[in-house]
Amino acid sequence: MYQVDLPPDPKEVAPTEARNQEKERQSRFFNVRTRVMGVDLEALNNQVEERKLQEATERSKKAAYGTNQVQYDLVAQMLEKEEAERTRRLAKKVQNFREQRQQLRNRREFDFWDSNQLWREFPAYLGDNAPYYGQASLQCFSGEDLERAACLRMQQEQFQYSLERQLQEQQQARVDENCTGKQRGLPGVT
Template identity: 30%
Template sequence: MYKVEIVPEAIQDQAISRRRKMEEERKKRFFNSKIRTMGIDVQKLEEQIKKKNEMKEIEKLRDKAFDNSLIQMGQVREAMEQKRKQIYKMQCQDLDDYRKNQQKFEFRREFDLNDPKRLYKDKPARVGDDDPRKSVSGCQFFGGEDLTEKDRIKRQKEQMRVWALEQMAEKAERRRQEIENDINYEDYRLKCSAECRKLQEEEKRIRDLQLSENVEYNKRLAELKRFKDYNYKIEDEKQNMRQIDYQLNSSKYILKEENKINPYTNRLRMDSYKGMTPKEIQDILDYQEYQRQENHKKREKELENESKWYLRTTVNSLANDLLCKEQERQKRELNKKITEENQKQAIADKERKEFYNKVLYTNVPTDAFYDQFNTSSR
C-alpha cells in the first residue's frame, strides 16, 4: 500500500481557516445578546413554536369540525324527534276521529238492548180510550179502570190546598197561644223574682243581726282575754321580782372574795365568778392607756420616717432633673457639632463633584474609544 505525502503548509492553512471559521461562529454567538443571555438555540425553538402553533390550529380545526358535526347530528335528531311526535299526534287524532265517527255507542248491534232512553222513545201501550191499537186480546182496557184520573188529580190538589190553608191557620193559632203563654210565664217569673228579692232582703237582715250579735260576743271575749292577760302579767312580774330578790340575797349567787379563788388550783372559780372587781377594771384601763401611748409614739416615729423619706425622694428627683437637663444640653451640643460637620462634608462633596464634572471629566469619548471593545471573543 502506498503512502501519500501531505504538505505541512496545506495542513496549517486548513487549521487556520478552520479556527477562523470557529472564531466567526463564536463571535456570532457571543455578540448576539439573546443567544448569549439565554444560551439556547433560538432557531430550533422558533421551529418548535411554529410546529406547536400549527398543531394547535389543526387541533382547533378538528375540534370545530367535531362540534359542527355534533350540532348537525343534534339538529337532525331534534328534527326526527319532532317529526315522530307529529306523526304520533296525527295517528292519535285519526284514531280518536275514527272512534268518534265510526264506533259510536248507538252503532252497536246490542244498542237496542242497552239504550238508556229506550223507554222514553217507546210509544205508550195506549194513547186513549179511542186508540185504534186496542184489541180484544190486547189486554189494554179492563173493567174498573180509573178513566177520570185527571179530574181526580185536580180534586186532590184542591184538597191539598185546603189542607195547607187549615195547617197555616192552625200554626198561626198555635203561635198566638205560644206568645200568650210566654207573656204569662214572664209575669209569673217577675212575681217569683219579687218574692225572691223579699226573701233575700229578709235573709240579709237576719244575717246582719246575727253578725252584730257575734261582734258583741267577740268584744266580750276580748275584754275577758285582756283581763286574764293583765292578771297573768302581774303574777309573772311578781314571780320575776321574787327570783331577782332570791338571786341578790342568796349566798349561791353573791360573789365573795373567799369563794372567788380555788385553793387547790389557785385559779378563778367559774361556778362562783360574777364579774371583775373595780381594781381589775382599773388595771385593764391603765394597760389600755399604756397601749394608746405606745401606739401614739409608734405613729410619731412613722411620720418622722415618712418625712425623711419624702425629703430624700425630693432631693433625688431634683438631682435626676438636673442630670437629665445636663444630658439634654450635651446632646444638643453634640447634635450641633454633627450638623456643622455634615454641612462642611456636604460643601466638600459639592466642590469635589464640581471638580469631577467641570475639570476632570471634560473629555468626550469618540467612536474609536467604543470600537476597541468587542473585537475578540477571547
Template identity: 30%
Template sequence: MYKVDLPLDQSIENSVERRRSAETERKARIFNTRLRVMGLDVSALDQQVQKKKHQQNMEIQRDKAFDKLREYHDEALLQQDIDEKEKQDTLRAELTQYRATHQCVEDSRDADLKCGLKGAFSSTTPEGKLGPASMTLFQGEHIGEEQMRREQMKKTDRDLRAQKEDNERKHVGEKQREMIVNKELVLQDLRGVQLHALDEECKKATRIALDNYNHALTAERAERLKEQHRREEMEKRAEMQHTLTSDMMTECAEVAERELGGRRAARVLVDRWKGMSPEQLSAIHREREEQRQERERQRDAEKIQNAAWDLQLLKQSRKAEEEDRRAEELRREKRIQTDHYNMQLAREQQEHQEFLNKKLYTNKPSKDYFHQFNTSSR
C-alpha cells in the first residue's frame, strides 16, 4: 500500500502559537507609520505569493497520493474479484468431482432397478418365502423402462445445458457490467483530471494577473514618490528664492506699512515690521508723560473726594451714636416704669389674697358636712 503524506491536524498549542505570531506580524504591519502612509508592502506580497505556491505544491502532492491510493484500491478490488471467481470455479469442480465419486447412480438404493441389478445386493432367500414387504419390482413397471430412462437422461442433459447457458449468460452480463463500471470510473478519472487541469490554469492565470497588478501598483507608487520629491524640491527652491529676494532680507522699513483706501491710517504689517523710528519713540514718550500727569491729577481728585466722603461718614456716625444714646435712655425709662407697675400689681394681688384667706373664707367645713352625702339610694 502506498504511503499517503496527508497534512496532519495541528494541536491546540501550535494553533495558539500560530495565531499569536500572526497577530504580532499584523500589529507590526499596522503600527508601521511609513508602510501605512506610503502604501503596499512588496515584501509581504512576495511572502504571500511564496506561501500560496507552497500550499499549491502541497495540494498537488496530496492529489498524487490520493490517485496512487485509488489505483491501489482498484487493483485490489480487481484481484479480489478474480480470486472470488477462481474460488467459485474450484468449488464447482470439487462438487462435481465429489458427486461423480461418492454419489454415483450405481451406489444408490435403487441401483438394481436403474442399472439392471449390476452391483446390487442379491438375497439368497427364495422368493416364495419373501413377503409383500420384500417386493422390489411390480407387474407392469418394467414396460417402457428403457425409453423412460433415455427420456430422463435427455431431460437431465437439457437441464444441465440450460443451466450452463444461463450461467454463461450471467457471467457475460457480469463482465459487461464490470466493463461499464470500469469505463465509468475511467471517464470520471479523466473528467477529474481535466477539471483539475482547468482549475490549475485558472489559478495560474489569477496569479499572473495578481502579480502584474502588484507590479503595476509598485511602479505607480515609485513614480508617485518621484513626482512628489520633484515637486517638493521645486517648492523648496522657490521658497529659498523668495526669501532671498523678499523685503524681509533687505531690511526695508517702508514695507511694514500698507496704505488703505479713504482716510484711514496706514496699517502695519506685523511680519515685516523692523522697529520704530526716533520720531515714533519721542511721540510715545510724550504721550506717556501726558498720561502720567493725567493720572496724577486723577489721584489728587480721588484723594479730595475720599476725604470729603470720610468727613461725611464721620458726621453720620456721630449722629447715629446720638440717636442710639437717646433710644437707650428711652428704653431705660420705660423699663423703670414697667417695674413700678409690676410692683403695684404684686401688692394688690397680695392684699386680695390676704382678704380671701383671712376674712372671706373663715368658716371651714368639717367631716360631718361631707359624710351627709351618699347615705341613701336617692
C-alpha cells in the first residue's frame, strides 16, 4: 500500500543540498588545521606560462598581420600606379582622337558660326565673264589694274635681268682694260 522506494522530489532536495555544500565549504575555509597558508607557486607559474604563451601568439599574429599589411600596401601601390598609367594613356588617346578627328572645321556646326563664310564662298574677281556675277555686281571699276600682280612679277624679272647684264658688262670692261694695259706695257694696272 505505501510505496517506500519513490525518489525524492528534486525541488525539495536542491535547497538541502545547497545548505550542505555551503557548510562543507565553510568548514574547509575556516578550519585552521586543514587550511594552507601562503601562495600556490605551481598555480602561479602555470598562470605566468599561459600569459607568456598568449603574448607570444599575439605577437606572432601581429607580425603576420604586419607582413601581410606591408604586402597589401605594396600591391595597392602597384595597382594605384597601374590605374594612374591607364588613366594617363586613356587621356592621351582621347586627346589624340580630339586633335585628329574632332577638329573645328570638321563639325557640322562650324558653318553656322563662321561669320566670313560668304566672303570665302565666291572667289575674287576673275574677269567680266564669270557666270556667278550678275550685271549689278559691279566687279569692274575704271582705273582698276587687274593684272597688277603679273606686271610686278615681270618688272622684277626685268630688273634682275638688266642688273645681271650690267654686272657682266662691267666685268668685261675690266677684263678689256687689263688686256689693253698689258699690251701697252703700263705697269700697275690690275
